[in-house]
Amino acid sequence: MFDGLRKGLSEALKRLRGRGRLSEANIAEALEEIRKVLLDADVNFSVAEVFIDRVKQNAVGQEVLRSLDPGEQIVKIVYDELVSLMGPVDSSIPFAKDRPTVIMLCGLQGQGKTTTAGKLALTLKQAGKRPLLVAADLQRPAAIEQLKVLGEQIGVPVYYEMPEEGKTVPSAVPVCLNGLALARRTMADVVIFDTAGRLHVAEMPMEELKQIDRQAKPDQVYLVCDAMTGQDAVNSAKTFNEALELNGVILTKLDGDARGGAALSIKEVTRVPIKFIGVGEKLDRLEEFRPESMAQRILGQGDIMSLVEKVSRVQSELTQEELEKQQKKLQEGDFNLNDFRKQFEQIRKMGSLKDLMGSMPGMADMIPEGEDPEKAFTRIQGMIDSMTKKERQNPDLLDQNRRRRVAAGSGAQPQDVKQFLGQFEQVRGLMRSMAKMSIWERIKMMTGMSKMGAFLPGAKIKTKGDTGHRKTPKERAKERKDKKKRR
Amino acid sequence: MFRSLMEKLKQGLAKTRNLFAGVASLFRLKGRVDGEFLKELEKKLFLADVGTAATSSLIERVRQAYMDKEVGVDVEAFVKTHLASLLEGAESRVLKTGLESPTVILIAGVNGSGKTTSIAKLAYFLNKQGKTVLVGACDTFRAAAIDQLAIWCDRIGVELVKGQPGGDPASVAHDTCEKAKAKKVEFVILDTAGRLHTQNHLMRELEKIHRVAGKVVPGSPHEVLLVLDGTTGQNAIMQAENFQKAVHCTGIILTKLDGTAKGGAIFSIKQRLNIPVKFIGVGEKLDDLEPFDPEAYVAALFS
Numbered sequence: 060m061f062d063g064l065r066k067g068l069s070e071a072l073k074r075l076r077g078r079g080r081l082s083e084a085n086i087a088e089a090l091e092e093i094r095k096v097l098l099d100a101d102v103n104f105s106v107a108e109v110f111i112d113r114v115k116q117n118a119v120g121q122e123v124l125r126s127l128d129p130g131e132q133i134v135k136i137v138y139d140e141l142v143s144l145m146g147p148v149d150s151s152i153p154f155a156k157d158r159p160t161v162i163m164l165c166g167l168q169g170q171g172k173t174t175t176a177g178k179l180a181l182t183l184k185q186a187g188k189r190p191l192l193v194a195a196d197l198q199r200p201a202a203i204e205q206l207k208v209l210g211e212q213i214g215v216p217v218y219y220e221m222p223e224e225g226k227t228v229p230s231a232v233p234v235c236l237n238g239l240a241l242a243r244r245t246m247a248d249v250v251i252f253d254t255a256g257r258l259h260v261a262e263m264p265m266e267e268l269k270q271i272d273r274q275a276k277p278d279q280v281y282l283v284c285d286a287m288t289g290q291d292a293v294n295s296a297k298t299f300n301e302a303l304e305l306n307g308v309i310l311t312k313l314d315g316d317a318r319g320g321a322a323l324s325i326k327e328v329t330r331v332p333i334k335f336i337g338v339g340e341k342l343d344r345l346e347e348f349r350p351e352s353m354a355q356r357i358l359g360q361g362d363i364m365s366l367v368e369k370v371s372r373v374q375s376e377l378t379q380e381e382l383e384k385q386q387k388k389l390q391e392g393d394f395n396l397n398d399f400r401k402q403f404e405q406i407r408k409m410g411s412l413k414d415l416m417g418s419m420p421g422m423a424d425m426i427p428e429g430e431d432p433e434k435a436f437t438r439i440q441g442m443i444d445s446m447t448k449k450e451r452q453n454p455d456l457l458d459q460n461r462r463r464r465v466a467a468g469s470g471a472q473p474q475d476v477k478q479f480l481g482q483f484e485q486v487r488g489l490m491r492s493m494a495k496m497s498i499w500e501r502i503k504m505m506t507g508m509s510k511m512g513a514f515l516p517g518a519k520i521k522t523k524g525d526t527g528h529r530k531t532p533k534e535r536a537k538e539r540k541d542k543k544k545r546r
Numbered sequence: 547m548f549r550s551l552m553e554k555l556k557q558g559l560a561k562t563r564n565l566f567a568g569v570a571s572l573f574r575l576k577g578r579v580d581g582e583f584l585k586e587l588e589k590k591l592f593l594a595d596v597g598t599a600a601t602s603s604l605i606e607r608v609r610q611a612y613m614d615k616e617v618g619v620d621v622e623a624f625v626k627t628h629l630a631s632l633l634e635g636a637e638s639r640v641l642k643t644g645l646e647s648p649t650v651i652l653i654a655g656v657n658g659s660g661k662t663t664s665i666a667k668l669a670y671f672l673n674k675q676g677k678t679v680l681v682g683a684c685d686t687f688r689a690a691a692i693d694q695l696a697i698w699c700d701r702i703g704v705e706l707v708k709g710q711p712g713g714d715p716a717s718v719a720h721d722t723c724e725k726a727k728a729k730k731v732e733f734v735i736l737d738t739a740g741r742l743h744t745q746n747h748l749m750r751e752l753e754k755i756h757r758v759a760g761k762v763v764p765g766s767p768h769e770v771l772l773v774l775d776g777t778t779g780q781n782a783i784m785q786a787e788n789f790q791k792a793v794h795c796t797g798i799i800l801t802k803l804d805g806t807a808k809g810g811a812i813f814s815i816k817q818r819l820n821i822p823v824k825f826i827g828v829g830e831k832l833d834d835l836e837p838f839d840p841e842a843y844v845a846a847l848f849s
Contacts (some may be wrong), residue, residue, distance in 0.1 A: 072781035095598050101779030104592045126739075169775065169802075170657030208689030208711075251666035258660075258802045258830060285658060289595040289779020291807050312657065317781040340657065340742075 086118050089133055100318030103293045106327045114140050144323055146350035148332050152183075152279060154249070159191075159242040161250045161275060165268055165303060167295055168256035171311035173202060175283050177209035177255040178345040179309075183249050184215055191247035193238035194219035195271065196230040196255040200266075206253055213342055216247070229269055231255060235275040252277065260295040265302045272303055279306045281334065284321060285314045292321040293328045300329045307334035310348065314338040322348075346467035396451040399483065400443050441469035442476055454480060503514055573622040579612040587625075595779050596810035600817065604628055626844055632813045633840035635822050640837070642768045648680070648693075648726040650734045650759050650766035654752055655773035656787055657740030660801035662691065664773050664827055665737050666698035667835035668832065670798075672733050674833075679704045680720030680731040684715035684755060685739040695737055702832065706730075715739065715751065716758045723762035734759075736767070743788030756793045771824065772794045776802040776809035786815045797824035800838070804829045 090111050097107040113221070117136045154160045162179065166172050175198070180190040194212050196202040203219045210217035218238040222228055236254055242250045245455060252271065257263045272280065280303045284297060299305060308325055313336045322333055333348040338531070443451065447467030450456050457480060459473075466473040577583070584605055591601040607628060614622050643649040655661045662685070669679045681699055685691040686709050699706040707725055709718035719736050719819070726734045738755060741748035759767045772795040774782050789795050799807045800823050812823050823838040 098592055099598050099780050101595075101781065104589055165778075169660060171658060184812045199694075201690040202695060204690035205688070212689070213752045259804055259806065261806075262830075263803075285778075287775070287781040289657070289777060289782075289807075290593050291595075291777045292779075293808055312742060315656070315744045315781070316784050320779070452647075510763070 074226035082337060083119060086115065090115055093137060097320060098322075100320035101287075101289045101318035101324075103290055103324035103328065106324045109327070110140060110144065110323070119158070133403070141323070142350050144350075145326050145333065145348075146336065148348050148350055150334050152334075154188075155278060155523050159239065159248050159250050160279070161239065161252070161277040162279045162281065163252040163254060163271065163275075163303075164281050164283055164309075165299060166253050166256055167260060167263070168199070168258050170256065170283045170285045172196075172256055172283045173205050173253050173338060174340065174342075175309055175311060175345070176206065177213060177215075177342050178337060179253055179335075180210070180215045181248075181342055182212045182345045184213065189247045190215050190248045190249040190251060191198035191233055191238065191242045191245070192217040193250060193252050195235050195238075195252045197222050197228050197231050197234070198255040198257075201405065202253075209342065216245070218242075230270070232270045232274055235271050239275055260298045261410065263298075263302075265298075269302060279460075280304065281307045281309050281332070282325075283309045283311060284325060286310050286319040286321055286336075287315065287317040288321045293324050294331050296325045296331070300331055307330045307332055309333070309335045309337060309345075311337035314340075396443050396446065396454055396483070400440070400451070438469070438471060438475070439479060442471060442479055443467075445469040477542070567845050568626055573617060573619070575623075577617055578614050579608065579617055579621060580614070582606075583617060584609060587705060591810070594810040596808075597780050597783070597814045600632060600810075600813040629757045629813070630840050630844040633816050633823070634844065635820065637686065641824070644765055644768050647732045648723070648763060649732065649767075649768050650723060650726075650736065650763050651769040651771060652738065652756060652759065652767040652793065653771050653773060654734045654738050654793060654795070655740060656693065656742050656775075656785055657688075659740065659773045659775040659778075660827060661685075661740060661773045662694050662698065662737060663830070664771075664801055664825075664835065665695070665735050665798045666702060667827065667832055668771075668825070669699070669704050669735055669837050670702045670825035670832045673702055673704055677733050678729075678731045679733045679735060680707065680722060680726045680729070681705070682707045682718050682736045683709060684718045684722075686711055686713045686715050686718065687739040691737075691739065716754045719755045720758050720762055723759055723766070727763065732764045734763075734766075744786045749788065749792040752789075753792050769797060769824075771797050771799050772821070773801060774809070774811075774815075776800050776807040776827075778811065780811060780814075782809075782811035782820065783814050786821055787820050790819050790821065795821050797822055799823075799825045799827065799835075801827035803827060804834070 093112050094107055097110065098104065102110070114133070114136050117140070152162070158476070164172050164176055164179070172475075176192055180192055183190045192206055192215055194206045196206075197220075202423070203221065207217050207219065218234075218241050220229075220234050220237070231254065238252070239250055252270065252275070254268060255264060271277070280306050283301050284292060284296065288295075296305075296308070308329075308331055310319070310322055310333055311378060313319060325331070326333060335345050336348050337345055402523040442465055445465045446457070446461075450461060450465075457476075462476045462480075463473050465471075466476045469476075587608065588601055588605050592598075592605065596604075596777075604625065608621065608625065610777050611624060615621075643650070646683070653661050653665055653668075665681060669681055672679050681695065681704055683692045683695045683706055685695070689711075692708050692711060695721065695732075696706055696708070707718060707722040709715065709721070715738060722734055722736060725731075736755065736759065738752060739748070741752065743749065756767060756770070769791050772786060772789050774785065778785070786798070798812065798815070798821055800812060803809055803826050808824075815821055816823075825835050828839050830834060
């Protein structure tokens with residue numbers, strides 16, 4: 060959804076990685092990157108400036124945590140700022156008890172108002188309501204027709220009044236009032252007005268919309284806004300908000316690759332919460348807006364936040380004793396398949412493996428094309444389960460005969476078992492070095508290097524090779540050149 | 547003729563001009579070109595959706611050429627020339643026509659960019675020049691899209707080939723082209739359903755329409771016009787890129803320029819993909835479609 064922004068920020072923060080400490084200078088560079096990313100994501104210029112300022116204020120003055128690198132610290136600050144900028148969100152719609160609840164949708168032309176009206180009606184209908192759609196867009200040719208067809212598709216009644224051919228377009232106010240009266244008669248409990256849109260906010264029939272607002276007294280007024288909108292998003296949102304006092308915003312067309320900076324801008328400028336998002340033209344997708352997931356996606360550091368949270372949650376589930384035991388084992392280099400199996404389960408507790416793949420930068424690259432990570436992991440688990448207690452404790456025991464047995468037991472090929480054991484050996488070495496690190500460094504390592512990917516078929520952990528002789532300057536130059544090329 | 551065009555453009559871009567008037571007034575400032583001045587210029591360009599790439603290249607050039615020099619007309623002229631040059635290109639801005647009739651124009655774009663309205667305007671534009679036009683309603687997906695187009699065609703007085711709602715759009719394209727050949731119509735305009743450029747299956751569908759048109763009328767479609775919403779921000783570049791990949795766009799119709807929208811993304815699109823803007827939509831009336839002229843565009847921005 061927000062892949063573009065995500066990629067850009069990752070790019071910006073990659074440069075921060077590996078820096079020893081948070082200096083004013085390297086924040087400035089990163090902030091400039093973030094600013095550019097925000098602008099390229101169509102965040103309003105002024106909003107971006109304010110955003111950067113806030114992040115700067117929060118970042119300077121903050122102590123450099125020894126166990127975190129500056130990049131991670133900035134990610135956290137930017138993430139928190141994004142969440143607080145876009146949240147909090149309450150996606151519930153307050154319903155009146157004694158009369159139909161009236162929802163009015165407004166927005167510029169082509170933002171997806173009519174489609175959104177249909178989606179909203181369907182969402183409400185599925186929640187057990189009895190919605191009525193009112194076609195209050197008398198301006199656009201065939202807008203009424205479009206709503207009628209949509210209503211038929213989702214089985215929601217549509218109230219409309221066809222303007223007479225050749226006459227001036229009548230006011231939509233009586234249409235809304237008549238629709239409301241019909242709702243009362245037919246016991247519909249939610250009425251949705253699909254109002255007219257104009258290409259630009261200056262030409263909006265604001266008077267008519269205000270009339271509807273005054274006379275039909277909608278309980279909720281929502282602005283429908285296209286997520287692809289650029290700098291102009293702020294202007295129209297502001298004007299609509301001033302005229303109608305919006306209760307919420309529905310952001311549409313988020314199934315595309317729009318970076319959706321408009322979400323940030325509109326919220327910041329109008330203080331009106333984004334309630335729903337529209338993903339897809341089919342009539343079933345109106346989703347609740349979630350600033351956290353949005354911010355996480357924006358941040359793109361593959362969900363480091365949630366990863367850190369998940370890891371600490373899982374860690375707290377482990378008893379202190381067990382932790383100490385593991386720590387000791389690791390230090391002695393006594394990490395065996397039993398421990399591996401245990402860790403494995405802990406990782407699985409953290410959520411779907413597929414999600415985890417996404418949350419570990421670089422990990423996705425290691426999955427062979429078309430291979431389901433879930434399956435690969437299950438296969439490995441099967442192999443471990445087919446081993447005897449002794450074998451698990453001491454993998455070195457596994458000779459050819461035993462490997463064959465394990466393979467047969469787990470439905471794998473003997474060479475798969477061998478390959479896995481080879482990879483495990485490498486990870487064991489890794490674990491030994493990890494034992495000397497703090498828990499933060501370990502997370503960093505895991506997220507940064509994704510050695511878990513080593514367990515997928517075909518993957519190999521690259522170790523620094525020994526060439527056996529001292530290279531001549533010529534050879535070294537060639538090597539450098541090759542490296543550059545590969546990049 | 548040219549005068550009236552300029553007037554229209556100026557009117558349509560009035561608000562755009564107001565925005566760029568900020569740039570103009572910036573040039574009236576007394577003093578030297580310094581960081582502050584460049585920052586202000588940058589802000590104006592960003593607010594016009596010009597985007598980071600085009601903006602930073604312009605800022606860099608101004609910095610190199612005019613840093614510490616007096617702010618004045620030459621800086622203004624420099625900025626104007628540079629902006630216009632970004633939109634310049636050797637390719638013709640008039641519609642390409644086939645050697646034989648009909649000339650097929652395929653219209654594509656994302657949802658809500660203003661395709662159907664632009665088609666109506668284009669049909670009106672051609673009709674007014676005495677050309678015969680046949681419109682094909684290949685948007686069989688959106689509820690009532692066919693009706694909307696039918697209402698427009700009725701008003702203009704051009705014929706429309708309709709398909710069934712939910713039917714195969716390529717078959718409508720086929721029928722339209724066949725009918726145009728039989729009736730010796732000069733221009734065929736094919737409307738297509740709005741599609742987000744990220745929806746692969748829909749992009750394949752568009753390719754199919756393109757292919758089918760080429761089968762019926764060899765060498766067609768002669769023009770593939772991408773309709774871009776002028777209020778869209780940097781995503782416009784992604785749109786152009788993806789539509790370019792699928793159906794090789796020959797031009798752009800930039801719509802909704804009558805508001806405060808600036809459509810600044812066209813600079814990057816021209817630079818990166820070399821797709822020229824051929825028409826601009828400057829209003830909601832039928833005759834509010836103008837052939838695009840970069841000099842006039844930039845001039846109108848600054849006048």
